[in-house]
Amino acid sequence: MARTALDRQGEIPQVLGDLINRNSTRLTEADTRLLDVLMQDPIRAAMENGKAVSFRAGVHPASAVRLARRLGFKGYPEFRSFLQANLMEGGGDFENPAARMAARLVRAEEGGLLASVLDSEIAALQQVRNSVSDTDIRAFSASLRDCRRVFVFGRGHAAALSALIALRLNRSGYETIDLAGQMHQLAEALATLSPDDVVWLLAFRKASPLVHDVRKIAAGRGAKTLALTDLRGARMEPAPDYQISISRGAAGESQSLVVPMTVANAVILDLAAIDDGRSLRALAAFKAFRANSGLPQALL
Structure with a gap:
């Protein structure tokens, strides 16, 4: 039987795992499907908007916003920023070259790609x-x-x-x-x-x-x-x-x-x-x- 995101709490970043633990009784079936999608590919999750994540999970476009609010965020953009911050802070994901590239793209979103690379250098x-x-x-x-x-x-x-x-x-x-x-x-x-x-x-x-x-x-x-x-x-x-x-x-x-x-x-x-x-x-x-x-x- 396929395991859900709730079953895999020990395998995901502890901060997000804590969020899920604290709010597990409030999570719906749509929330679980969304969390499955997010945890299967955390790099992609940090890059996509709520509508794209909802589409991949096969739920209503507004479901991602509702999940973010149940986890204590004002909306999906704030939740996505949380995911991006986890990615940029490093850890085991940075042994993965795709994760390192995604983190650099995340940092570049606000100030522009070339400016971000120059600032880093x-x-x-x-x-x-x-x-x-x-x-x-x-x-x-x-x-x-x-x-x-x-x-x-x-x-x-x-x-x-x-x-x-x-x-x-x-x-x-x-x-x-x-x-x-x-x-x-x-x-x-x-x-x-x-x-x-x-x-x-x-x-x-x-x-x-x-x-x-x-x-x-x-x-x-x-x-x-x-x-x-x-x-x-x-x-x-x-x-x-x-x-x-x-x-x-x-x-x-x-x-x-x-x-x-x-x-x-x-x-x-x-x-x-x-x-x-x-x-x-x-x-x-x-x-x-x-x-x-x-x-x-x-x-x-």
Whole structure:
């Protein structure tokens, strides 16, 4: 037998569960059907108006308004705002990418989508100003300056930044291997790690098992490890030699890639400031090669 929303109270957000408990004796059959629809897809419920929810539940369009009032709200818009607030406050739903996207759309409704994204990025960048110091940046850049090779590794969205870091470091004269771009030869690359090398790990939301594996291998081979993570991906064992952990945005906000990219750019810029002209000479040599190589410009 299919369970109703009342039967699933322990599986839904506790605040809403409490509302249902307190008002259970007042709920009608139409209310139960509406709650079933809401609980089956809480993400969609936070986005739809009362008429759409009523239609999906197969009840009168006014039923959603009546349910909201029985639960103590002035009307369905206020109840919907309650559902949206629960979504934006995070929790387990934010392990679901659809929930994260829905929460961002909810936040964007009042002020506009682009403005919402910009506000989120600016707020996240401002937090970096307060949480990351020049000393943190220098620890990374000095490690890169003094190493033989750099191995960069990230999975998921972090793989895009891994590729950019490798590109920029190679152009700056530092032999760099983007492990994320060589997954078919990951073991071969890691087998060459030495104490003279640096492994730069990137982990957003949570570090993948492979990132943990690479960290352990680096520790076992004596290579220095740098880690640029967000707050959820910060925990690694053994701990990296140097780590910068940053917030990429609160729950319901854009989970910024600009923030870790900005930190990485600061590290590479600081590296150029302390390596006695190595980066500048390499960039000049690369520019000259690109101009005279005869390779199609589309490839460069």
